[in-house]
Amino acid sequence: MKVALFAGQGAQTVGMGKDLAEAYPECAALFAEADQILGYSLSSVIFDGPMEELTKTNVCQPAIFVVSAAAYTAFCKENPNVAFDLMAGLSLGEWTALWAGGAVSFAECVRILEARGRFMQEACEANPSGMVAVAKLTPEAVEQIAAETGCTVTNYNSSAQIVLGGTHDQVAAAAAAAGAKGGRGIVLKTAGAYHSPFMAPAAEKLRDVLAKAEICTPKTPVLSNYTGKVHGDPAEIRDSMIAQIAHAVRWTDDMARMGEGGAQVCVEFGPGNVLTGLVKRTLPGVALHNVGTAEQAKAAAAALA
Numbered sequence: 001m002k003v004a005l006f007a008g009q010g011a012q013t014v015g016m017g018k019d020l021a022e023a024y025p026e027c028a029a030l031f032a033e034a035d036q037i038l039g040y041s042l043s044s045v046i047f048d049g050p051m052e053e054l055t056k057t058n059v060c061q062p063a064i065f066v067v068s069a070a071a072y073t074a075f076c077k078e079n080p081n082v083a084f085d086l087m088a089g090l091s092l093g094e095w096t097a098l099w100a101g102g103a104v105s106f107a108e109c110v111r112i113l114e115a116r117g118r119f120m121q122e123a124c125e126a127n128p129s130g131m132v133a134v135a136k137l138t139p140e141a142v143e144q145i146a147a148e149t150g151c152t153v154t155n156y157n158s159s160a161q162i163v164l165g166g167t168h169d170q171v172a173a174a175a176a177a178a179g180a181k182g183g184r185g186i187v188l189k190t191a192g193a194y195h196s197p198f199m200a201p202a203a204e205k206l207r208d209v210l211a212k213a214e215i216c217t218p219k220t221p222v223l224s225n226y227t228g229k230v231h232g233d234p235a236e237i238r239d240s241m242i243a244q245i246a247h248a249v250r251w252t253d254d255m256a257r258m259g260e261g262g263a264q265v266c267v268e269f270g271p272g273n274v275l276t277g278l279v280k281r282t283l284p285g286v287a288l289h290n291v292g293t294a295e296q297a298k299a300a301a302a303a304l305a
Contacts, residue, residue, distance in 0.1 A: 001085045001086060001258075001261050001262045001263045001264055001265075002082065002083070002084045002085050002086075002263075002264070002265045002266075002267070002304070003084065003085065003086045003087070003088065003258050003263050003265065003266045003267070004072070004084040004086075004087045004088075004097070004100060004266075004267055004269060005087075005088055005089065005090075005093070005097075005266055005267065005268040005269065005275040005276070005279070006068050006072075006087070006088070006089030006090070006093035006094070006096035006097050006100070006268070006269050006270055006275075007064055007068055007089070007090065007093050007096075007268065007269070007270030007271055007272055007274065007275065007292075008064070008089065008090030008091040008092055008093040008274070008275075009057070009060055009061060009064060009091060009092055009194075010190075010272075010274070011064060011270060011271040011272030011274060012054055012055065012060050012063060012064055012271060013271055013272075014046070014047070014048065014049035014050070014051050014054060015046075015047060015048075015049075016046060016063075016067050016271040016292065017031070017046060017047075017066070017067035017070050017071070017271075017292075018046070018047045019293055019294045019295075020067070020070040020071060020074050020293065020294055020297070021043070021047075021070065022294075023074070023294035024070070024073065024074050024077055024294070026073050026074075026077060027070035027073055027074055030066055030069055030070050030073065030106065031043040031046070031066060031070070033106065033107065033110075034062060034066045034110050037107055037110045037111060038062065038110065038114060042059070042062060042063060042066065043066075045059060045063065046063050046066070046067065056117075056121065057117040057118070057120050057121040057124070057191055058114055058117035058118035058121055059117070060117060061092045061113040061114070061116055061117035062110050062113045062114045062117065064092060064093070064096075064270060064271065065092060065095060065096050065099075065109055065110065065113050066110070067270055067271055067292070068089075068093065068096045068269045068270030068271075069096060069099060069100075069106060069109075071269040071270055071291045071292055071293075071296075071297060072096075072100055072269045072291070074291070074294060074297035075267070075269065075291050075297045075300055075301055077297075078297050078298055078300075078301030078302075079301035079302075079304060079305055081305075082301070082304050082305075084100075084220060084267075085220070085221070085261070086220070086221050086222075086223065086230075086257075086258065086261060086263070087100055087101045087218075087220055087221070087222045087223070088222065088223040088254050088258070089225075089275075090225070090249060090251060090274070090275060091194065091195070091225065091244070091249055092113060092116070092117075093270065093275075094222070094223075094224070094225050094241070094244065095109055095112060095113055095116075095241070096109070096269070096270070097222045097223070098215075098218060098222055098231070098237065098241075100220070100269075101218035101219060101220040101221070101222040102216070102218055102219035102220065103215055103216055103217065103218040103219075103222065103231070103234075103237060104213070104214070104215050104216075105214065108213050108214055108215075111209075111213075112206075112209060112210070112213060115205075115206065115209045116202070116206055116209075116245070119201070119202035119205040119206055120191075120192070120194065120199060120202045120245065121191060122201070122202065122205075123192065123198060123199050123200075123201045123202040124191040124192030124198075125191075126201065127192075127198050128167070128168060128192070129165060129166060129167055129168070129171075129192045129193035129196065129198045130165070130166070130167070130168050130171040130187060130188070130190065130192065130193060131154060131163055131164065131165045131171065131187075131188040131190050131192075131193050131194065132151075132163065132164050132165075132171045132174050132175045132178075132185050132186065132187050132188065133157075133161055133162075133163045133185070133186045133188055134161070134162050134163070134164060134174070134175075134178045134183055134184070134185050134186075135160055135161050135183060135184045135186070136160065136182065136183040136184050137162075137178060137181060137182070137183035138159075139156065139159065139162055141181060141183070142162040142164070142178075142183075143162075145164070145174050145177045145178060145181070146164050146174065148177060149164075149166065149170050149173040149174045149177060150166055150167075150170045150173075151164040151165060151166035151170045151171065151174045152164065152165055152166065152193075152196045152197060152248070153165075153248045154193060154194060154195040154196050154248055154249065155195060155248060155249045155251065156248060156249065156250050156251055156252040156253070157249075157251050157252070157278055158251070158252060158255075158278050158281055158282055159252065159282070160281065161278075163188070165192075165193025165194065165195065165196035165198065166193060166196070171187055171193075172187070175187055194245075195244070195245065195246065195247060195248055195249050196246065197246055198246075199245045199246040200246045202245050202246070203242050203243065203245040203246045204242075206241075206242055206245060207238075207242050210238045210241065210242060211238070213238075215234040215237055215238060216234055217232070217233050217234060218231060223254045223257055223258075224240045224244070224254075225240075225244050225249040225250060225251065225254065226240045226241075226243045226244040226247055226249075226250070227240060227250070227253075228250040228252075228253025228254055228256070228257065229253075229257070230257070251278065252282070255278065255279060255282045255283060258279070258283060258286075259282075259283050263283060263286050264286060264287060265286065265287045265288075265289070265304065266279050266283075266286055266287070266288050266289070267288075267289045267290075267291060267300055267304075268288075268289070268290050268291070269291050269292070270291075270292055271292050272292070273290045276288045276289075276290055287303075289303060289304070
């Protein structure tokens with residue numbers, strides 16, 4: 001089984017995707033279409049920065065989507081015969097997976113992610129919060145820390161890394177508690193506690209956007225971050241993608257599904273290699289490829305020929 005993975009927020013870098021736009025007219029067209037939809041030059045921010053602008057949530061989310069879509073398009077151009085059996089993405093990357101799986105159009109996804117990012121940024125500014133990644137402790141121990149400090153679990157990334165969200169004081173307390181238990185707590189540089197109750201206002205605002213969006217059942221199965229299962233009909237997709245914003249990303253469940261399905265190859269599209277790193281530690285023996293550049297698109301396409 002071949003699985004396509006799509007990057008989430010935090011993987012952004014100035015200049016990402018530029019060589020894809022230069023090497024493939026199809027990729028250049030995606031950047032141009034996104035610029036037109038948004039009414040400003042998103043491509044200029046992606047290619048030239050500044051990083052402060054690219055990191056803004058309402059800019060970063062559509063930016064990573066467009067770059068990931070370009071990477072997928074380049075790969076398919078190089079090897080049009082490769083068919084993926086399953087698709088998954090982390091947080092905003094789940095929207096890229098839904099696009100690649102045929103559930104939503106490129107233009108619709110750009111509009112959704114701009115709104116999603118804007119609503120999440122507004123929620124961050126309304127109620128200051130933060131996140132802490134906890135490593136070297138069992139999930140049960142991390143959940144206990146969450147209960148003791150008032151934090152909530154925001155990401156089950158792997159058995160060895162779980163992320164918590166809360167107020168800045170709660171996050172600091174969780175980091176200290178992790179160290180006291182023999183683990184490691186790393187406070188993350190985020191605008192707020194994504195995938196936590198702090199994002200409930202953003203989820204409600206997105207409900208109105210998705211009610212008007214054209215969404216259909218995916219042609220290729222797509223895993224849900226919220227349920228850890230394969231997405232169903234459009235109504236289920238809308239409900240799950242709204243809930244996903246304010247609830248934990250269950251990436252460990254998604255990876256378990258990949259393993260149960262007999263995943264042999266995983267290709268991560270977009271900037272960075274966070275997802276392939278998590279899969280490598282969880283599903284040893286799976287062949288892994290990253291596609292974020294034109295050179296990587298050619299290499300991965302040749303490897304899977």
